[in-house]
Amino acid sequence: MAAGVFPIRQPGGAAIAAALAALVLGTLAAVAWQARGLSALGPWDWRAVWFTIWQAVVSASVSAILAIPVARALARRRFAGRAVLVTLLGAPFILPVIVAIMGLISVFGRGGVLNDALRAAGLPEISIYGWQGVILAHVFFNLPLSVRLILQGWQAIPAERFRLAESLGFAPRDIARHLERPMLRAVLPGVWLAVFLVCLTSFTVALALGGGPRATTVELAIYQAFRFDFDLGRAAMLGLVQIALCVAAMALARWIAIPAAFGAGLDMPSQLRGLGGWRRLADGLAITLAAAFLLWPILAVTLRGLPRIPLLPPEVWDAAVRSVVMALISATLAILLSLALALAIARGGARWIETAGMLPLVASPLVLGTGLFILLRGVASPQAMALPVTVAINAIMALPFGLRALIPAARDLEGDFGRLADSLDMRGLARLRLLVLPRLARPLGFAGGLAAALAMGDLGVITLFATDQPTLPLKLYQLMNSYRMADASACAVLLMAISFALFWLFDRGGRLA
Structure with a gap:
């Protein structure tokens, strides 16, 4: 059997887990180093x-x-x-x-x-x-x-x-x-x-x-x-x-x-x-x-904002397009990282790989974002890096949720078909296309939809730097602070509709695959 260009093995997942741990801990260290150490509270x-x-x-x-x-x-x-x-x-x-x-x-x-x-x-x-x-x-x-x-x-x-x-x-x-x-x-x-x-x-x-x-x-x-x-x-x-x-x-x-x-049962539906x-x-x-x-x-917010959506100013629609593009990129990154880590864990990866995948749950996205700005400040200005860094942070923060959806399915896949695929020397892209993607389509779609929806509604790192290129949540927050509550309600309905639509499209796509 032909081996693909990108083999799916445990070392690949281990490398991603190590990079993730280095990112979470390294950005914190970068902030402390820039400050010449920790400050007393x-x-x-x-x-x-x-x-x-x-x-x-x-x-x-x-x-x-x-x-x-x-x-x-x-x-x-x-x-x-x-x-x-x-x-x-x-x-x-x-x-x-x-x-x-x-x-x-x-x-x-x-x-x-x-x-x-x-x-x-x-x-x-x-x-x-x-x-x-x-x-x-x-x-x-x-x-x-x-x-x-x-x-x-x-x-x-x-x-x-x-x-x-x-x-x-x-x-x-x-x-x-x-x-x-x-x-x-x-x-x-x-x-x-x-x-x-x-x-x-x-x-x-x-x-x-x-x-x-x-x-x-x-x-x-x-x-x-x-x-x-x-x-x-x-x-x-x-x-x-x-x-x-x-x-x-x-x-x-x-x-x-x-x-x-x-104890175990016969898997019959349980009902009180x-x-x-x-x-x-x-x-x-x-x-x-x-x-x-x-x-x-x-x-309440839907009834108040829905009639005013056609009256929203152009900058809101610009922010909506910007947010959708960023959410789609974040979801793609989250899916790729989650899949690699889940497969590595399912194939007997070390316990620390799963622990590294859960690290974003305990990390501050603001510290992650600022640490990345410090590490990359020689490459570009903070304003130029604001949107790419926000995309990366959103993907990382969605990673634990994707892993929770993928790990059980990946373990079942490995237990049911892993030995057969290994005996047929099915590796790389062939294994990915013929075995992994068809069997994991549903949890992948769910994980992608969750990552896209969470990224679409995120109001975190972007608040620090990108005020001249606001995402839709940041634009909504700015409208609220300006007491333009009618426009804010319409913007909220638009943001809610796009978030639900992105989740539905990914989740539905996984179910139809």
């Missing part, structure tokens, strides 16, 4: 560290606790539109953060629907700015993620266990004690950790809703150190603190998690028995409230 920095930990703990805990009754209701109820609702629960994860913030302001802001109702009733208004706004936005983003993960836990309980419980005459409290609580002990630490890590590295939410120094996250403090103080030593020290917090959270979750130990009475009403209320909380802000 002041009182306001430690206040930002404390607020970051506090709001991440509260946000993760509230998201996980609220998700339990919603996931349980979805696990034991069947109704028209259930599949659509479960699918829509994934929408906030790919929804651009700045668009969701606009939606939340439309509902909970000073001129929002909720405050209008409170004023009409003679009650005091609420403010979305400050710690309460940060936590509200984080729960909005992470409640659906928590519901999906916990729902998978319920569905993973073998159906035979429920049938056995029914044959033994178990009451609902007995099922909760022997089946549901062990599952939650196994699943909840991972759910909590995933949400905690997202909230720990939050930037856009704190930038838009933080409301001042008392509600500043570490990531926002890094941005302020770069943008306003140009204190690289303090930024590097804050970046190290953020990595340490993420690693400590991972270790804590791994220590707390207890396997459920249900849907009891009537007050439990039916409670399940219906949980599903209705969750759906309203998640869909109301999206609907």
